[in-house]
Amino acid sequence: MTNLKLISESQSFGGKVGFYSHPSSACNGEMRFAVYQPPQASQQPVPILYFLAGLTCTEENFIVKAGAQRYAAEYGLMLVAPDTSPRNSGIPGEDEDWDFGTGAGFYVDATTEPWRSHYQMYSYVVQELPAIITANFPAIAEKQGIFGHSMGGHGALVCALRNPKLYQSVSAFAPITAPMRCPWGQKAFSRYLGTNQQDWRNYDASELIKLGRYHSPILIDQGTADKFLAEQLLPQVFEQSCQAVNQPLNLRYQEGYDHSYYVRFVHSK
Ligand SMILES: N[C@@H](CCC(=O)N[C@@H](CS)C(=O)NCC(=O)O)C(=O)O
Helix, strand or coil: CCCCEEEEEEEECCEEEEEEEEEECCCCEEEEEEEEECHHHHCCCEEEEEEECCCCCCCCHHHHHCCCHHHHHHHCCEEEEECCCCCCCCCCCCCCCCCCECCECCCCECCCCCHHHCCEHHHHHHHHHHHHHHHHCCEEEEEEEEEEECHHHHHHHHHHHHCCCCCCEEEEECCCCCHHHCHHHHHHHHHHCCCCHHHHHHHCHHHHHHHCCCCCCEEEEEECCCCCHHHHHCHHHHHHHHHHCCCCEEEEEECCCCCCHHHCCHHHC
């Protein structure tokens, strides 16, 4: 059993929301995540849906703001929402920027100093966290899906595209789809991964899709009133990459929706 510490637990839609912390070997320090166990989980193991949050977020934003527990209770899904980066790592400058360092792990395994000793969010999300979830909660290890918002949408796409058999579904709200071509991605990748842009391709959905290894349908919801759409999110770049390899993509533009959590669960319509 992992050394899990329960921070708080509350009943929610017949199931329960729990916040946990644990020592992470991937991130070399304490990490936090939230889990919603639907009512069905008290009877039998249930499928897992991972949600990766965006810049400035913690494991709390999605659980508090998205209203997803109601749907997870209806469909019998366990929701797992990790934090978006290591915290209190002691790395100088970690807290200086809102779009880099704390709250902005970008779901990559950093290779550069000083970040690589802690900022291993890709390995954390793909390997360590699922192992902890299936060891400690009534979850079906082979039935997991992943989705996310903004930086977390980028993370969800990258985790799924790099591991085509690991997740049974992938979708995203307002994802950063071409990080190599946008300021957020360029800032994060140059610092976490170094200046060799060949290394960045492993974490760019619009590049990964061109490898033609992924074949399951991908769903993206993108608000048209999102202030980050034109400069940071670039779904048209991803769409072109998908078209080039005949990748099924359902890119739905949602009229008038912005980048906030109010757009969440347009999916359910
Ligand atoms: N701080 C940024 C915005 C950051 C932002 O929009 N973060 C999104 C993810 S990229 C988010 O989910 N924020 C937290 C929240 O809405 O609860 C700004 O002022 O432009």
